[in-house]
Amino acid sequence: MSFFSKLFGGDKEAEKTALDLFKGLFGENAKKDDKPEDKPEETAQEDNTSAPADTGADTVSSGPSGDSWGDDMPAEDNQYRHEGAFWLYFEGIFDIEFAEYRYEKQVLTPFKRIVYTFYSGETKVLAVELMSERCSAYKFRNDCKKAGLAYTRFYIDHSGWWNTRSYVVRRMKEALN
Structure with a gap:
């Protein structure tokens, strides 16, 4: 055993x-x-069904900042350049880019699904779900929609998705507006 x-x-x-x-x-x-570019490729996906297939490449792309998907790891700061657990990468972004909001963390399934609820004062304004592609993607999203709570999610383990810093910030700002 x-x-x-x-x-x-x-x-x-x-x-x-x-x-x-x-x-x-x-x-x-x-x-x-x-070096980060020497590490094996690990990938993540956002909610998009047109994600490119994984080719196993681990080279750095010279593509424009904000491109968070593709075969090659972007040069921009991303989830897989971060040394540490995936949630610490996201929390670092939350703490700097969304400092005006307070957030609460709820681990629904260890290493697979974490929900962050953001508050402006005492009002819930956004739910961010970090999840494995193997988790159900609909129930929590639908619950947020019914409650009128803005929602976005980031897949932490889907081939071809990198969760670059600018992508995470852009998606969260779009959800808040």
């Missing part, structure tokens, strides 16, 4: 997710002296 099997009580999906995260954080390609 493996460590993760004991930890997650035999939940195979949770074990696989934890093992993937562990390998990503502590695998041989995650050494401190690695």
Whole structure:
């Protein structure tokens, strides 16, 4: 019985997710002296069905800032250049770019689904969902729509999506307007 099997009580999906995260954080390609462009490609997707297919490329694109999808990792700051957990990358953006808002974090499924609720004073103004492509994408979004709460989501593990800083900021500002 493996460590993760004991930890997650035999939940195979949770074990696989934890093992993937562990390998990503502590695998041989995650050494401190690695350059970001030397790391294996990890990808994420936003809500768009026309995402390009993953080719396994790990080169840096010279494309314009704000391009958050494609085969090549953009030169711009993105989720996969960040050293640390994916949620810390997003929280860093929230803290700097949306400092006028207070937010609360709710972990719905560890390593797969986190919801941030943003407040202006005491009023809820935005829900941001960070989620795996394997999670249900509709229930929470529909609940927000019914409640009149602005909503956006970012996939954290979909091939071809990088979640560049400018893309995250742009999507959140669009949702707030």
